[in-house]
Structure formats: structure tokens, C-alpha cells
Amino acid sequence: MSESTEPSLSNLSREERRFEPPADLVASANVTEQVYAEAESDRLAFWESAAQRLSWGTRWDRVLDWDDAPFGKWFVGGELNASYNCVDRHVEAGNGGKVAFHWVGEPEDDTRTITYSDLKDEVCRAANALTDLGVSTGDRVAIYMPMIPETVVSMLACARIGAIHTVVFGGFSADALANRIEDCDATLVITADGGYRRGAPSALKPAVDDAVGRSPGIQNVLVVRRTGQDIAWGDKDVWWHDVVDKASSEHTPENFDAEHPLYVMYTSGTTGKPKGILHTTGGYLVQSAWTHWAVFDLKPETDVFWCSADIGWVTGHSYIVYGPLANGCTSILYEGTPDTPHRGRWWEIVQQYGVTIFYTAPTAIRACMKWGKDIPEQFDLSSLRVLGSVGESINPEAYVWYRDAIGGGTAPVMDTWWQTETGAHMISPLPGVTAGKPGSAMQGLPGIVVDVVDDTGASVPDGSGGYLVVREPWPAMLRTLWGDDQRYKDTYWSRFPGMYFAGDGAKKDEDGDIWLLGRVDDVMNVSGHRLSTTEIESALVSHPKVAEAAVVGAKDESSGQAVVAFVILREDAGDGGPDVVAELRQHVTKEIGAIAKPKSIMVVPELPKTRSGKIMRRLLQDVAENREVGDATTLADTSVMDQIKSGLSSGKADED
Ligand code: ATP
Numbered sequence: 001m002s003e004s005t006e007p008s009l010s011n012l013s014r015e016e017r018r019f020e021p022p023a024d025l026v027a028s029a030n031v032t033e034q035v036y037a038e039a040e041s042d043r044l045a046f047w048e049s050a051a052q053r054l055s056w057g058t059r060w061d062r063v064l065d066w067d068d069a070p071f072g073k074w075f076v077g078g079e080l081n082a083s084y085n086c087v088d089r090h091v092e093a094g095n096g097g098k099v100a101f102h103w104v105g106e107p108e109d110d111t112r113t114i115t116y117s118d119l120k121d122e123v124c125r126a127a128n129a130l131t132d133l134g135v136s137t138g139d140r141v142a143i144y145m146p147m148i149p150e151t152v153v154s155m156l157a158c159a160r161i162g163a164i165h166t167v168v169f170g171g172f173s174a175d176a177l178a179n180r181i182e183d184c185d186a187t188l189v190i191t192a193d194g195g196y197r198r199g200a201p202s203a204l205k206p207a208v209d210d211a212v213g214r215s216p217g218i219q220n221v222l223v224v225r226r227t228g229q230d231i232a233w234g235d236k237d238v239w240w241h242d243v244v245d246k247a248s249s250e251h252t253p254e255n256f257d258a259e260h261p262l263y264v265m266y267t268s269g270t271t272g273k274p275k276g277i278l279h280t281t282g283g284y285l286v287q288s289a290w291t292h293w294a295v296f297d298l299k300p301e302t303d304v305f306w307c308s309a310d311i312g313w314v315t316g317h318s319y320i321v322y323g324p325l326a327n328g329c330t331s332i333l334y335e336g337t338p339d340t341p342h343r344g345r346w347w348e349i350v351q352q353y354g355v356t357i358f359y360t361a362p363t364a365i366r367a368c369m370k371w372g373k374d375i376p377e378q379f380d381l382s383s384l385r386v387l388g389s390v391g392e393s394i395n396p397e398a399y400v401w402y403r404d405a406i407g408g409g410t411a412p413v414m415d416t417w418w419q420t421e422t423g424a425h426m427i428s429p430l431p432g433v434t435a436g437k438p439g440s441a442m443q444g445l446p447g448i449v450v451d452v453v454d455d456t457g458a459s460v461p462d463g464s465g466g467y468l469v470v471r472e473p474w475p476a477m478l479r480t481l482w483g484d485d486q487r488y489k490d491t492y493w494s495r496f497p498g499m500y501f502a503g504d505g506a507k508k509d510e511d512g513d514i515w516l517l518g519r520v521d522d523v524m525n526v527s528g529h530r531l532s533t534t535e536i537e538s539a540l541v542s543h544p545k546v547a548e549a550a551v552v553g554a555k556d557e558s559s560g561q562a563v564v565a566f567v568i569l570r571e572d573a574g575d576g577g578p579d580v581v582a583e584l585r586q587h588v589t590k591e592i593g594a595i596a597k598p599k600s601i602m603v604v605p606e607l608p609k610t611r612s613g614k615i616m617r618r619l620l621q622d623v624a625e626n627r628e629v630g631d632a633t634t635l636a637d638t639s640v641m642d643q644i645k646s647g648l649s650s651g652k653a654d655e656d
């Protein structure tokens with residue numbers, strides 16, 4: 001196939017639906033259309049004005065230093081303390097009585113209300129306790145916790161004393177924890193005896209004991225008592241209630257350089273071994289605070305914000321902890337899963353706390369879609385005014401379902417594209433500006449310069465697909481991969497000189513709006529056409545019997561690769577009926593064309609997903625090509641692959 005004549009990625013689907021922003025939202029919107037023009041005329045001045053949202057100990061003297069690209073510095077010479085910005089300044093402004101978190105535990109009636117004053121006292125105590133345990137500026141602290149307030153407190157206490165936190169998702173194994181401890185040389189682990197998961201206490205401490213046994217650099221393990229379950233106790237272990245509760249609630253935060261490291265976060269590992277992404281203080285906080293305020297049209301006085309992600313993912317860092325707290329708003333923090341003790345739990349919480357802004361992942365929306373809309377219908381969700389989505393492309397069908405069943409047919413859906421690496425939102429509609437198109441993340445945010453390019457790095461025309469890149473540095477960008485500058489350059493900056501390559505495919509539609517098309521590693525080559533996974537999956541999900549779909553390319557003698565699809569049916573579709581496979585193949589042909597028609601379709605009970613809910617297509621490709629299934633260590637549920645393989649041998653797939 002010649003690169004000059006074939007597009008880098010085919011543009012298959014069309015979507016005619018448009019949703020204008022609600023009139024009342026437009027009338028009071030935080031951000032108006034003209035901000036795009038302002039940012040375009042002077043990008044650095046725009047970010048400089050966004051930086052005024054924070055309190056700085058020392059003002060910067062240069063907005064951006066890109067002389068040593070791709071190693072950037074933002075707000076050069078500026079000094080600030082992230083914890084002061086997230087907590088103290090709100091108390092000083094007289095908002096100490098305001099609720100920072102309505103924490104909802106998984107067991108019913110297990111709740112805590114944490115005001116900004118409470119949070120300040122607890123963060124100060126924890127900062128003093130960490131210092132007493134010998135943690136100092138620049139040290140690394142691993143945090144392996146359930147979704148409890150002490151997790152947020154631990155992160156802020158680290159930030160307060162300039163220690164670098166690395167939060168490891170509490171569902172990960174001892175191996176994963178040990179690898180991350182080793183990779184960043186942590187000296188302290190903060191954990192809990194356990195957390196609640198699907199109605200039962202689930203232990204954390206044994207995994208920590210195992211990991212710490214292999215990590216001689218760990219000096220202490222600080223343990224929160226959450227469940228009260230029996231745990232082994234070693235000489236490095238210290239109870240949180242013994243050292244934090246007894247520490248002083250007075251602590252003076254020191255200002256750190258804007259480029260002082262704030263945290264290391266490992267990517268979710270959808271494509272392979274996780275990478276240790278380094279974020280620093282000033283630029284990260286500016287962009288997470290600004291985007292949280294702009295993209296969700298946050299009114300800190302009245303909104304109740306809920307991001308359902310786990311704090312162990314970057315979404316939890318930027319949109320449970322740093323963005324919302326820097327903006328001084330009230331958030332929900334929920335420990336459990338959406339279906340415990342019943343499938344309406346999320347909506348019950350929305351109703352109870354009057355949640356106004358809700359931010360979740362497409363995989364969760366599709367699960368709710370599969371369960372049916374009569375579940376959310378049992379609750380009053382009229383408080384919701386803005387909805388958000390992150391993690392994967394949201395299929396048009398799931399978007400419209402979300403808007404209707406959860407958003408009452410009026411709440412706009414913000415499809416936010418970003419990555420662990422980008423630190424904060426990069427591409428998204430704005431709720432008071434954008435007429436949304438279901439399935440499109442729309443435009444780069446003000447101050448963010450994204451583009452779609454072809455194999456040679458040239459910008460593709462509207463109506464074409466290619467590689468998503470970022471053309472200019474942005475404040476919350478990763479600074480490097482922890483301990484590996486060379487891998488940082490090779491991974492992100494070598495494919496297209498002078499551009500950050502994100503690894504994702506995308507297209508520009510006729511209006512120049514951006515549609516994410518999945519990872520370029522997953523692009524299929526069918527009879528010389530480069531097809532993305534997203535459009536075919538969306539076509540499948542638009543069939544009324546389908547809740548979720550994953551598509552991969554499998555080796556094929558006649559076409560190079562053949563499209564192989566795996567689908568989960570909606571509950572009200574039962575087993576789909578005898579002709580479901582033929583129906584779905586026909587449906588894809590009708591929606592986007594014969595070239596995309598799956599050669600085989602398999603109805604499965606579950607799809608392999610990472611712990612953050614992303615579909616791991618490379619494992620499905622192994623199944624489709626009859627190979628031994630590859631590295632599945634970041635998989636949420638390892639039995640899923642066995643279920644899929646046994647279904648395959650029982651002959652549900654259709655071949656022609
Ligand atoms: P790894 O890089 O280790 O394989 P990962 O890419 O899954 O892991 P994250 O940083 O959590 O780790 O995910 C970022 C990726 O998620 C993006 O590159 C993109 O593929 C996908 N993504 C996130 N938001 C969106 C969105 N709104 N639309 C489409 N894709 C999205």
C-alpha cells in the first residue's frame with residue numbers, strides 16, 4: 001500500500017445528531033467562545049492568566065522554558081505549595097466550614113462529612129507524622145489504599161512536605177506494587193488493613209507485606225485501620241491512628257519550585273508495561289484546576305461534583321484531588337462499586353447528595369446501558385447539569401443514552417480526551433460553547449494545540465484520519481519518565497519531530513472536529529484499508545441488542561487482516577436469538593460499509609479490561625489468531641479470557 005495515496009486511517013462513520021448547549025448554561029458559562037480566540041492569539045498569556053487561579057508564594061518570571069525540548073519547564077522561578085492551594089487558602093478565605101468531601105463508604109450508612117477545616121487539620125497532622133517517620137522533600141511514598149479520605153490526606157501530606165507520591169491502585173497485586181516501589185525507590189508505604197469491595201472486607205495489607213518483604217528500601221509502613229480485619233504486624237508497621245491522630249494540626253507549608261516533582265503515576269498498562277509518568281507542581285496544578293473549572297462549568301459555591309474514577313488512576317488525581325480541591329468545591333468520594341448492594345447505588349448517591357456534575361468512563365456507562373434504563377429511572381437525577389466521560393471513545397449510542405437516561409435529555413456530555421501523560425484534559429467540548437456531536441471529543445481546549453497528521457507529519461485535511469499529535473507544549477505535560485529520559489524521548493517525541501505523539505488515531509470531520517479512533521497499535525489493515533477499532537465498535541453498539549463491543553484484526557489469507565468482533569448483549573436482548581450474528585454483520589455493513597463487516601462475531605459474557613476499565617484488544621487478538629494469550633497482568637479479571645476461549649470452542653462464532 002502506498003503511503004501517499006492511501007489515507008493513514010479510513011473515515012467510515014457519519015453522525016448527524018447535534019446537541020446545542022442549554023440556554024441557561026450559555027447565559028452563565030464560565031468560558032465563552034472568545035476565550036479560544038484569546039488563547040490562540042497569545043497562548044502563553046492565556047496560561048499565565050489561568051495561573052492566577054492559584055496562590056503563589058513567588059511569582060514566576062518566565063511562563064515557559066522550552067529551550068531544552070522536549071524537556072520543558074513551566075512558570076519558571078515560581079514557587080507554591082500544592083497542599084496550601086488545595087486546602088489552607090480556602091480556610092483562610094473563610095470557607096473552612098464548607099464540605100470538601102461527602103465520603104460514602106461501601107457499607108450502607110457508613111459516611112463521613114469532611115470540611116475544608118477538617119481536611120486542613122488532618123493533612124497537617126499527616127504531614128507532621130510523615131516528617132517524624134523520616135520522610136523528607138524529594139523522597140518517594142507509595143500509597144496503596146481503598147477509596148477513603150485518608151488516601152486524599154496522604155497525597156496532600158506528601159505534597160505539603162515536597163515528598164513525591166506514587167499511588168498504586170488498591171486492586172493491584174503484590175507484584176505490581178513491588179515493581180512500582182522498586183521503580184521509583186519508595187521509602188514509605190501508606191496502606192490500610194483492607195477496604196470494602198462488593199459487600200465484603202477485602203484485604204490490602206498481605207499484598208503490602210509481600211511487596212515490602214522484597215523491597216529493602218522501605219523504612220516504614222503506615223497503616224490505616226479501615227475494616228478491622230486481622231492482619232500480620234511487622235517491625236516496620238505503624239498504625240495511622242497512633243502517629244497521625246497524635247500529631248500536631250499545626251504545620252507551616254513550605255513553598256516549592258514550580259518544577260518540583262509532585263507525583264509519579266504509572267499508566268494503566270493497556271498496551272504493555274506501565275510507564276512511570278512524572279508530573280511536577282505548578283503547571284500541573286494550573287491546568288488541572290483550569291480544566292476542571294472550564295470543562296465542567298464548575299460553580300464552586302453551588303456545585304456538587306462527582307468523579308467516579310479510582311484515585312489510583314490519573315483521573316482520580318486530577319479530578320478528585322488536585323483540580324476540585326484547588327477550586328475549593330464540594331465533591332463526592334465513594335468507596336464502592338456501582339452495583340453494590342444494588343445496581344442503582346450510584347444514582348441513589350446522586351439523588352441523596354444532589355450531585356450536579358458527574359464524571360465517569362464509557363465502560364461504566366455501557367454497563368448501565370446493559371442493565372437497562374429502568375434502574376436510573378427509579379431515582380431523581382434532576383440535579384445533574386453537566387456530564388463527563390473519559391478513558392475511551394464514548395460510542396454515539398452510549399453518549400445519547402447517558403445524556404437521556406442520566407442527564408434527563410438536557411445535560412451536555414463532555415467527552416474529555418487526555419492521558420496519564422497529559423495530566424489534564426486536552427480535547428473536550430465546553431458546556432456553554434460547544435454544540436456537541438455524540439462520539440466526538442470536538443476541539444483542543446483553549447491553550448492546547450492538537451492536530452491530526454499523516455505518516456509524514458503533515459496535517460490531514462478535514463474529513464480524513466491519521467495520528468493524533470500535540471504541536472505545542474502544555475502546562476500539565478509529563479516532564480519525563482521516572483529515571484528514563486531517553487525512553488521519554490523515544491516514546492513520545494521521536495515518531496514526528498517536534499510533536500508529541502500520543503499513540504492514538506483520530507480523524508477530523510468535515511467541520512474539523514476531532515474524533516478519537518482508538519490506539520494506532522490496534523489499527524487493522526483490511527484489503528489495503530486502514531480501519532480503526534472505534535468506528536466498527538460504535539456501529540455494533542448502535543444495534544439495539546448490543547451493550548459493548550470490541551473489534552480486532554486477525555490474520556487472514558485473502559484480505560491481510562479480517563475484522564473479528566466480540567460483543568456483549570444487553571440484558572433485555574436475552575441470548576440475542578439464533579440470527580444475532582448475521583443481523584449484526586448486516587448492521588455494520590449498513591452503518592459503515594461492507595469493508596468493515598466483521599468476518600466473525602462472538603457473543604461473550606465479558607470483555608478483557610484493565611483495572612481502569614479499558615478493553616485490552618491485544619489479548620482478544622491473541623484469541624482471534626489462536627495464539628497463547630500474552631501478558632495479562634494488568635487485566636482486572638483473569639478468568640475472563642478463559643470464559644471467552646471456552647465460548648469460542650463451543651462454536652458461537654460465525655464464519656463465512
Ligand atoms: P498504557 O499507556 O500503559 O498502555 P493507557 O494508555 O490505557 O495505558 P491511560 O493514560 O490511563 O493509560 O489512558 C490514556 C488513553 O486512554 C488515551 O491514549 C486514549 O487511548 C484513551 N482515552 C482517554 N480518554 C479518551 C477519550 N475521551 N476518547 C478516546 N480515547 C480516550
Ligand code: MG
Nearest residue numbers: 267271419503
Ligand atoms: Mg497510554
